[in-house]
Amino acid sequence: MTDTEPADRRRRFSLRTSRMEALSDGIFAIASTLLVLDLAIPAANGDVGHSLVEQWPTYLAYLVSFATIGNSWLNHSVITEYLERADAILLRLNLVLLFFVSVLPFPTHMVAEYLSNNSAERIAVTVYGLNLLAIGAFTSLTWHYAVAERLARRDNSEDDVRAISAKLDPSLASDAVAIGIGLLWPKVAVALYLVIALFVIIPFRAVFRQVRRGRSSDLNRPGRGQP
Amino acid sequence: MTDTEPADRRRRFSLRTSRMEALSDGIFAIASTLLVLDLAIPAANGDVGHSLVEQWPTYLAYLVSFATIGNSWLNHSVITEYLERADAILLRLNLVLLFFVSVLPFPTHMVAEYLSNNSAERIAVTVYGLNLLAIGAFTSLTWHYAVAERLARRDNSEDDVRAISAKLDPSLASDAVAIGIGLLWPKVAVALYLVIALFVIIPFRAVFRQVRRGRSSDLNRPGRGQP
């Protein structure tokens, strides 16, 4: 495998992306579903309805984390859609990304547990924010690496690549700002994470575009690069 | 990505459905298997057989939820069978559907725990019913969106589309009725959910069709649109 090998032989190497996609989908699916184990059942004696309502931080943490993992999966899907093959470094960047996805139930549990406790909630929200930042950072890194190393399909236009970069990178800045806010007002940061996640899950722009164009048009197919 | 782009370029965008199917299968598989963690083992001292039998609400809840998730998966399979590609909104509708699938073990656990408790069982059965309704509603929504946006394959006949719609939509009404019944007689609602789920799992109509036609015929292949 020296530099003197012909280019067409080199191209034949490189791994299919199917295994990488399957492992990723598995870890995304498990990380988001394991969160349900944290939803505890109050004891049957006493006012069950009241106890269930009092658990609201647990539900909130569940919702934010599911939305965040869903969001991360959406970005990951777009990236692998553009990939033609994977190389040694890309597979490892992806593994580090999956590490931070699989660990998210831990800070989620912390936020749910500590949200009514003043000194502990600051720690929980900060660890949670750092985890989100790491997921965002390694998603961006994976994408930029794939583009730089030309692992993406040849038929992608420059516009698509720019559109994806323009979508992934700013979310890092908003995550960093939310961590700063969380150090001062932890509860505000949790609300912010919920807003960010819902903003991505609810496709405001896509819905708006749809409505504007109306149903009569035959051209209303959303683009691959902009889910 | 403006409206002036030619239609054939637009078609090239849109995501494969393979990632969406893989994530969905993962979450369906995990949500249905995690339910087994709720089946507790009675202490070895005392009459184990008696204790095991006394846990019947847990087994019932497990069975109903497994059948319900299986049913939802069957509908989901039929929908994706018709899909040619996914767009931004479809992927998000699917994520919301998966959210309600992944959360089902929580009300299942509640029903199992509270079924012998008068005031709590009403809450448990109602939350459970709302969860089932949400799963049904987002399954229908995903389907109608795909049809409206022409994300389905071109070669589907109008009949197939109508047959699927005719199958998905009425189940919403039966879920809503069961929630109402559950507010008055919670145990009746649980029995009803079991009947609904088994009615879907046991393919009465398909078996009947099979029997009527007999084994001699070469034409006994059930249709794609009607599992």
Add this chain to the structure above:
Amino acid sequence: MTDTEPADRRRRFSLRTSRMEALSDGIFAIASTLLVLDLAIPAANGDVGHSLVEQWPTYLAYLVSFATIGNSWLNHSVITEYLERADAILLRLNLVLLFFVSVLPFPTHMVAEYLSNNSAERIAVTVYGLNLLAIGAFTSLTWHYAVAERLARRDNSEDDVRAISAKLDPSLASDAVAIGIGLLWPKVAVALYLVIALFVIIPFRAVFRQVRRGRSSDLNRPGRGQP
């Protein structure tokens, strides 16, 4: 979807088997991995080595169940290898099979817990045996249904079909015998389940065939129908 439709249109219906395979692989993978959650860690005070060795029934139950699920997965793989498409009834037979696979951690847990308890171990071993019998029965049923309904690929020889049937059906008889033995001598039945599972996992016949033919031959490819 009446009987007067032409045959070629009917053939176009029927679902791909990919979703069914993906859900099955997910449930097989989770059911076998969830078993590890039952392996408890003894408290650090006291003789840890001794406590670990004393947990042998837990390890045994884990091993038997992993081998049994692995065995069931092998049979399932062979069946789907022969399938060209799935129909309404096949998908449901498969769901019932997956139900019994996903529930196996429960009797496994019971066997591990009760193996040193005389009255309880009989119940545990019998429930475990019935679960294994149900897995075997629905595997056979799925196979025979697929063959009867001609859902299998056309290019399968009669010999292959007979070979698979000859492999699936006798295991039902051995499971039934083991249940009977378990009612009298529970520990013997557990040993028997281990032997059966290992007999399938360790490919004695295949190894023997390999050895007999030697490495020099170019013809030593084991057949598709006989893993």
Add this chain to the structure above:
Amino acid sequence: MTDTEPADRRRRFSLRTSRMEALSDGIFAIASTLLVLDLAIPAANGDVGHSLVEQWPTYLAYLVSFATIGNSWLNHSVITEYLERADAILLRLNLVLLFFVSVLPFPTHMVAEYLSNNSAERIAVTVYGLNLLAIGAFTSLTWHYAVAERLARRDNSEDDVRAISAKLDPSLASDAVAIGIGLLWPKVAVALYLVIALFVIIPFRAVFRQVRRGRSSDLNRPGRGQP
């Protein structure tokens, strides 16, 4: 299925590798994600930050095990990339490998629990090392079996095969050495496992190659056989 059958008919048998890959990806994904359930949340009363920091052996064990499973998955991906089909023995070797992957959370839990306990940590680290050795051994065995039985694609060069063997086999030696060290100095062995896993995850050689060649070259595609 006798030795007199023609060779081309034999070739038609043999299973696709897709099911084997799907089950493997599922078990790799679950085994690595289940580890997060061991990360316990300290009680909210008291110094939460301090309690979290004191849990460092749990985090370390989590990190080492995730990296080890990731590493094993990388090797597994390379092997299946070369496979054209699976036979009876290969599927079973793979099941034994998956058994040792799925059981890894148990010794991981032990290491995390016993790392501050002198007599118990030796046992924990040794069991952990034996588990890693078994994963490595069955990965190598699967590979060598596939090569010997010519289950790999015909278009693989001898160089690729040698490169993979040269990568898999030495790791067995380093695992064995680490087990020996663990009997004397358990904590050193844990550090060593971390270093080995990170050395594989962080692609030093690939990064070095990349840097040396620079970004201007069009030839910088890493080879398939050397992730």
